[in-house]
Amino acid sequence: MKRVLLPALLFAVPILSHAGTEAEERLEALGLLIKHSETVACDTTFRGHKSARELLKNVHTIERDEEIGSATYYILWGGDMGCNRGAGTSSWFVSEVGRHSDSRPFMVRTNHAFGERFASEVNPRFIRELQRTGDRQFVVVSSELAGNDANNFPSSRYRYTLEMQQGVWQVVDKKFLGRNEY
Structure with a gap:
């Protein structure tokens, strides 16, 4: 049983880590940023949307290399960074979400993509x-x-x-x- 399971897992790893379509990656990057925003901000612009379609208009592909699986996306979102909940504490951010290869996960690289x-x-x-x-x-x-x-x-x-x-x-x-x- 162990001999059959190990080759099956080894065969599946390249398939699981292979880059998806650009639409799938944009959705994955957005999902990751939503999770990230929940840990750093309150009252985000991600709340109250019934579908991802409306949110995806703010996800922009910067670079994508299908051969190595690298990808970078800029995503516009708003929220109260640090949850200060005061007048004028909410702002907008352009976050950079990306990965260096298809064997690495997407990560939020910065909330200040334009510097x-x-x-x-x-x-x-x-x-x-x-x-x-x-x-x-x-x-x-x-x-x-x-x-x-x-x-x-x-x-x-x-x-x-x-x-x-x-x-x-x-x-x-x-x-x-x-x-x-x-």
């Missing part, structure tokens, strides 16, 4: 949209507080274009989209 400098140029508290527009380019729609704005009511909405340049994400364009109405 720490991103938050100094784009206010992450008010992100409303993330779109991949090219191989090394994203568009982010977010808002900014102006002079007399209340803490949770930014008046100005902008579209930022981000590009990967020399291994770092840079804001290369900022366009005013109008005033927010409340």
Whole structure:
């Protein structure tokens, strides 16, 4: 019995570790990030959705190599990191989830996929949209507080274009989209 079971397990391991389809991987990366968010944040944007379809629009494939099984996904999500539960403590995050080969698991690599400098140029508290527009380019729609704005009511909405340049994400364009109405 042991002789039959061991070869069956050895044969099954490559099949189980082989990269799935991109759709399966995106779903797996999203599921992992949802579990991760439960350990680091409260009141996340993952709550209240009846299906993954709506959430999958915020999962963006960055790279995927079927031959070695590596993959990287950027996922937009929001929540109260650290569960401070105060006015202005919720924010949006772009997390990087990936793996280096099909024999390794997906892991949340960072909650700041665009780098720490991103938050100094784009206010992450008010992100409303993330779109991949090219191989090394994203568009982010977010808002900014102006002079007399209340803490949770930014008046100005902008579209930022981000590009990967020399291994770092840079804001290369900022366009005013109008005033927010409340």
